[in-house]
Amino acid sequence: MTATRDTFWMSRNPVGRGRDLLRSRQRSDAAPRPPGPRGRPFVGVLPELKADPFGYLQRLGDAYGDVFRLPLPLYDVVIVNNPEHVRHVMNHRNGEYSMTGPVSWAKKLLGASMQLLEGNDFRQRRKLLGPMMGRTQLTKVAAAVADEFAVRLTDWDRFADTGETIDLQHEINGVVIPAFMRAMFSTAPTDDVLAQLDTDIRTLMASASSPLLLSPPPRLLPGDGNPIQAWWRMRRWVTQQIEERLAAGTSHDDLLQVLLDARYEDGTPISRRDAVTEAVMLIGGGYETVVAALAWTLALLPQNPLAQQRLYDEIDLLAGARPGYQDLDRLQWTKACFDEGQRLQGLLLQPRFAMTDDTIGGYRIRRGNLIGIPIYHLQRDPRWWGPNADSYDPMRFYDKQISAARPPLAYMPFGAGPHRCFGAAMGYLEAQFLLTQIFQRYRILTPAGWAPQHDAAVVWPVKGGVPAVITPRPESEHRTA
Numbered sequence: 489m490t491a492t493r494d495t496f497w498m499s500r501n502p503v504g505r506g507r508d509l510l511r512s513r514q515r516s517d518a519a520p521r522p523p524g525p526r527g528r529p530f531v532g533v534l535p536e537l538k539a540d541p542f543g544y545l546q547r548l549g550d551a552y553g554d555v556f557r558l559p560l561p562l563y564d565v566v567i568v569n570n571p572e573h574v575r576h577v578m579n580h581r582n583g584e585y586s587m588t589g590p591v592s593w594a595k596k597l598l599g600a601s602m603q604l605l606e607g608n609d610f611r612q613r614r615k616l617l618g619p620m621m622g623r624t625q626l627t628k629v630a631a632a633v634a635d636e637f638a639v640r641l642t643d644w645d646r647f648a649d650t651g652e653t654i655d656l657q658h659e660i661n662g663v664v665i666p667a668f669m670r671a672m673f674s675t676a677p678t679d680d681v682l683a684q685l686d687t688d689i690r691t692l693m694a695s696a697s698s699p700l701l702l703s704p705p706p707r708l709l710p711g712d713g714n715p716i717q718a719w720w721r722m723r724r725w726v727t728q729q730i731e732e733r734l735a736a737g738t739s740h741d742d743l744l745q746v747l748l749d750a751r752y753e754d755g756t757p758i759s760r761r762d763a764v765t766e767a768v769m770l771i772g773g774g775y776e777t778v779v780a781a782l783a784w785t786l787a788l789l790p791q792n793p794l795a796q797q798r799l800y801d802e803i804d805l806l807a808g809a810r811p812g813y814q815d816l817d818r819l820q821w822t823k824a825c826f827d828e829g830q831r832l833q834g835l836l837l838q839p840r841f842a843m844t845d846d847t848i849g850g851y852r853i854r855r856g857n858l859i860g861i862p863i864y865h866l867q868r869d870p871r872w873w874g875p876n877a878d879s880y881d882p883m884r885f886y887d888k889q890i891s892a893a894r895p896p897l898a899y900m901p902f903g904a905g906p907h908r909c910f911g912a913a914m915g916y917l918e919a920q921f922l923l924t925q926i927f928q929r930y931r932i933l934t935p936a937g938w939a940p941q942h943d944a945a946v947v948w949p950v951k952g953g954v955p956a957v958i959t960p961r962p963e964s965e966h967r968t969a
């Protein structure tokens with residue numbers, strides 16, 4: 489099952505390019521088109537996909553194998569459902585499979601962030617911003633995050649012990665956004681500003697996922713839900729944060745400071761327009777993902793008493809103290825509980841645009857094809873996860889022998905390859921801290937027989953939220969270190 493590929497750098501050599509593209513075309517032309525359903529005129533298989541996205545893709549995988557075609561109204565998506573082929577698509581070096589497609593117009597109009605860059609420009613930018621997620625910076629960020637979590641969680645006391653059923657997913661959102669804003673901008677926006685930022689980010693994320701046609705088209709009328717207005721409002725807010733900081737001449741221990749202080753090798757900073765775009769995109773990637781993955785974890789963990797008890801045992805080693813960066817290494821069961829929550833969450837499709845002709849698994853891929861990696865199916869495939877793939881078992885991640893025995897890309901909530909999530913380390917930090925801090929204070933009960941379902945939004949949170957009753961943990965339960 490070898491995969492062949494033309495490298496994008498060949499396009500830098502006009503003579504070589506013609507010859508190499510021709511050779512690529514001949515080579516991939518010799519391969520058959522991926523199999524798949526025919527679909528109906530105009531709509532393709534969109535109605536079937538919308539009706540039951542996960543079940544429908546599963547049935548197609550059973551019928552057509554690891555590489556197949558999904559005809560949608562405007563284009564076909566090629567589904568690639570095998571860790572080996574996935575590695576080939578994701579581990580490109582020079583944008584052969586781009587995260588965002590041919591977007592040079594977008595870079596000119598919107599400014600360039602990591603998501604919009606490829607090749608050398610991308611590598612330089614990613615290296616430049618790397619210190620944001622390094623140990624030194626995350627140690628500083630950790631203190632602010634744990635502090636904000638502690639403040640916000642105290643608020644949960646208002647419904648703890650009342651027997652009231654709350655939506656944990658909604659409540660987690662209210663804890664994670666302010667902590668993220670503090671880590672990123674050292675700022676505490678009012679609840680109204682936070683609510684507007686939240687609406688705008690969700691609007692932008694939803695419109696970014698519209699190529700799959702599963703969510704309603706972006707709203708074009710003015711008002712909440714209009715992505716153009718959301719974009720400019722976000723930019724204005726971020727620009728204001730930057731200008732105020734530069735005018736005050738102050739320096740902070742936050743992520744924005746790293747962005748502003750970053751210098752290329754020739755001493756130049758990131759342009760203002762690009763810096764604003766990077767910051768907007770960091771907010772976009774930085775909290776909704778964390779909220780959705782934590783919601784899945786908290787939906788599943790209370791239904792698995794043994795796993796939950798082990799989590800209590802682990803976090804009680806902190807003797808009720810606030811976690812710090814240095815504690816992350818010993819919160820390994822907590823991390824495994826989160827990984828297992830993310831595994832069962834699973835996104836429907838992670839997209840990549842083929843920027844050159846190719847073959848995958850012996851099938852022809854055309855330049856311009858949209859490739860879809862079905863994370864949900866990869867992460868529940870019995871070939872890599874065994875016959876109980878649908879059950880919640882953090883041991884799959886805690887036990888290093890078990891995790892080493894499966895292909896690495898059978899699990900990829902953070903994507904993979906050069907564009908792998910930039911903020912994964914911070915995502916883990918927030919998740920390990922919040923689980924620790926929640927379970928230090930509370931017990932959580934979800935309704936008997938209730939099981940989380942997927943909401944067809946960009947990060948696939950829990951549909952309808954996570955219903956839960958929370959009660960304070962008695963002091964007597966806390967162990968001392």
Ligand code: HEM
Pocket residue numbers: 587602603604614769770773774775777778781838901902903904905906907908909910911912914915916
């Ligand atoms: C549980 C938490 C998170 C999850 C599940 C998640 C997931 C992802 C995924 C799937 C991608 C696309 C990767 C690919 O296509 O290969 C991504 C990219 C990205 N994420 Fe995250 N993310 C999380 C947290 C964060 C945080 C906390 C930040 C920032 C502080 C962040 C910033 C980014 C950025 C900037 C990118 C683009 C990277 C690039 O294009 O090179 N993410 N994330």
